[in-house]
Amino acid sequence: MSGTSSRPVEKSGVFKLGGELPIHRLGYGAMQLTGPGIWGPPKDRAEAVRVLRRAVELGVDFIDTADSYGPYVSEEIIAEALHPYAKGLVIATKAGLVRTGPNEWHPVGAPKYLRQEVEMSLRRLKLERIDLFQLHRIDPRVPVEESLGELKALQKEGKLRHLGLSEVSVEDIQRARKVVDVVSVQNRYNLTDRVHEKVLAYCEKEQLGFIPWFPLATGGLAKPGGALDAAARKHQASPAQIALAWLLARSPVMLPIPGTSSVKHLEENLAGAELSLSEDELAAVDAQASGR
Numbered sequence: 500m501s502g503t504s505s506r507p508v509e510k511s512g513v514f515k516l517g518g519e520l521p522i523h524r525l526g527y528g529a530m531q532l533t534g535p536g537i538w539g540p541p542k543d544r545a546e547a548v549r550v551l552r553r554a555v556e557l558g559v560d561f562i563d564t565a566d567s568y569g570p571y572v573s574e575e576i577i578a579e580a581l582h583p584y585a586k587g588l589v590i591a592t593k594a595g596l597v598r599t600g601p602n603e604w605h606p607v608g609a610p611k612y613l614r615q616e617v618e619m620s621l622r623r624l625k626l627e628r629i630d631l632f633q634l635h636r637i638d639p640r641v642p643v644e645e646s647l648g649e650l651k652a653l654q655k656e657g658k659l660r661h662l663g664l665s666e667v668s669v670e671d672i673q674r675a676r677k678v679v680d681v682v683s684v685q686n687r688y689n690l691t692d693r694v695h696e697k698v699l700a701y702c703e704k705e706q707l708g709f710i711p712w713f714p715l716a717t718g719g720l721a722k723p724g725g726a727l728d729a730a731a732r733k734h735q736a737s738p739a740q741i742a743l744a745w746l747l748a749r750s751p752v753m754l755p756i757p758g759t760s761s762v763k764h765l766e767e768n769l770a771g772a773e774l775s776l777s778e779d780e781l782a783a784v785d786a787q788a789s790g791r
Contacts, residue, residue: 504773508558511747511772514754516631516708517661517682522589524747525772526561527554527765528712528758529573536601540572541760551580553762555588557769563685563710563756565593565635566616566623567604574623582625592620593665593685595635595646608638610649617653633663633685637671647678654679663708669701683708683754689716690727690742690788703752714746714755715739715768726783730776740771745784748776 504510511525532547534540541547554562562581564573574592581588594616597605613634620629632650637643653659663683664675675681684702686695688711702709720727721738730741739757746755757768776784 506556506558507770507772508560509772512751514708514752516589517680518706520589520630520661521587522561522754523558524754525559525743525769526563526710526754526756527551527559528756529562529564529577530568530712531758531760532576533569533572534601537568538598538601539569541576543760544576546762547576547760548580549762550760550765551577553765554769555581555585557766559769560585560587561589561591561754561756563591565596566620567593567596567598567635570598571619571623574620578623578625584626589630590624590626591631591633591663591683592624592629593633593635594620595638595665604636606636606638608634608636608641608643608646610641610645613646613649614653617650617658621658628658628660630660631663631683632659632661633665633683635665637664637667643671643675644678647675651679663710667698669697672698672701672707681707683710685710685712687711687713688746689714690720690745690784691716693789699750699753703750707752708754709750709752710754710756711746712756715742715757720784720788726780726787730780730784733780734774734776736771736774737767739768740774741776741784743768743771744774744776745781747772748781 508523508525511523513521514524515521597607661682662679665685759765
């Protein structure tokens with residue numbers, strides 16, 4: 500399908516982070532604006548800049564990144580492309596994973612390290628305050644109370660607006676909420692990977708934003724003859740667009756952030772916000788994905 504409006508993302512609906520910061524439910528994940536293995540600069544930096552600017556043109560007002568994407572490359576390109584930022588544009592970033600090479604990730608939650616990374620992210624993004632800062636991973640060597648305590652101090656200093664978590668269990672969230680106000684959770688979730696259903700249910704109950712990373716995975720569901728293929732054909736859409744429409748319909752707290760380094764793919768993904776699947780279509784896709 501092709502977008503029927505100039506700002507298709509506005510059809511995704513609105514969610515208020517922390518009950519007060521409105522964003523459209525379909526955002527953009529900036530991890531792929533880097534080199535292979537999420538390491539180093541992108542092959543085409545100019546295209547990366549175009550992707551970000553086009554995303555905002557299409558209505559995106561929530562962009563997710565992290566200090567570890569590159570490392571640092573993604574944040575730098577965001578500032579290059581979008582600063583000074585449009586009013587209402589929320590840039591979310593993360594820290595807590597150290598990079599030692601392509602596809603290598605190591606959790607570090609030491610308070611001094613997190614403070615350093617917050618200060619550097621502020622500088623790279625050219626911000627005085629980060630609207631949403633998420634602990635990228637809980638470091639098993641550091642009590643989470645210590646990691647979050649430092650982020651809470653930075654919040655009180657006015658450098659962070661809201662705090663979130665990534666790749667956590669319900670128990671992790673409950674423990675964290677004894678230290679800070681958690682407004683979002685970013686866990687892997689898609690049609691074929693629903694390990695975190697309990698976390699999603701908890702987020703929905705508590706009105707926490709649930710940000711699914713790797714949202715477009717469809718596995719073999721897009722094969723000819725399947726429910727995903729049938730829905731895609733009916734709506735003249737791509738399997739990725741159907742997967743996004745399913746996610747948006749799955750829960751009102753769902754905030755998908757599909758990423759790409761191509762303007763063409765970006766436009767295709769974001770047009771998925773205009774798709775409306777019937778209850779029967781949603782059920783058929785869900786049943787196939789669940790193996791029922």
